[in-house]
């Protein structure tokens with residue numbers, strides 16, 4: 473079986489180019505520019521890299537940059553104050569609070585202060601509710617990126633068996649809802665699932681978002697299935713995913729690499745959400 477490698481780097485580039493054109497049209501139409509506020513608390517090296525990449529790519533798409541850096545000793549009240557100022561600033565279309573926050577600070581109450589129409593991560597209770605109800609709103613970037621990759625590869629979803637490995641708020645649960653909204657028959661397996669392998673082997677489409685390095689191998693996957701690897705782990709041998717890529721080559725029908733799969737899509741979808749947020753803003757033309 474030939475395995476088609478889904479090129480997330482190329483597909484993300486295409487999305488960014490399309491967003492760049494749409495940002496340009498938005499600026500011409502409204503005389504205002506979409507703006508993205510990234511809020512980074514502390515100095516976790518991986519978070520610094522992600523935020524730098526998000527800002528650089530946003531700027532390159534013509535999105536205005538409103539970065540805020542709080543030191544590692546910032547309190548929840550400091551973070552809330554920053555979010556409230558950005559929420560009130562009409563030049564700021566989207567607010568992203570980079571996770572994880574430093575040890576001991578609960579992110580959920582800060583996230584809830586982000587107005588739903590600026591919630592470019594799709595993490596507020598309102599955004600989660602809008603997605604659950606199938607109503608228009610801002611949806612989380614990584615799950616959107618998974619759907620965009622499947623669409624770009626020409627993989628049909630309607631009526632097909634999709635299995636999601638993992639039930640996180642950031643990926644597993646929302647991607648399961650999005651697949652269901654596209655008429656896939658969806659099963660979510662997780663750490664307490666009995667006989668997960670038998671369920672995974674039924675999948676036409678397997679989305680692996682467990683956060684466990686190299687969890688899924690050839691024995692877990694039906695021949696010809698489409699496998700999307702959401703995991704990303706920094707090991708001694710570089711970046712690896714939740715999937716044993718080498719084992720699935722020649723066995724899966726479609727496969728995403730790590731790096732170069734879902735990761736770049738997450739940022740491309742963030743840019744798309746920022747433009748959408750600018751369009752949703754009560755003040756926008």
Ligand SMILES: Nc1nc(=O)c2c([nH]1)NC[C@@H]1CN(c3ccc(C(=O)N[C@@H](CCC(=O)O)C(=O)O)cc3)C=[N+]21
Nearest residue numbers: 522569570571572593613731732733734735736738739
């Ligand atoms: N509020 C919030 N929203 C997020 O969306 C969010 C977050 N917090 N915290 C951390 C995770 C992780 N995440 C990634 C973004 C880009 C790549 C990415 O571009 N990956 C490249 C490799 C980058 C590298 O070399 O490290 C790739 O897979 O090819 C990966 C992971 C967003 N996250």
Ligand SMILES: [Mg+2]
Nearest residue numbers: 688689691692
């Ligand atoms: Mg095994």
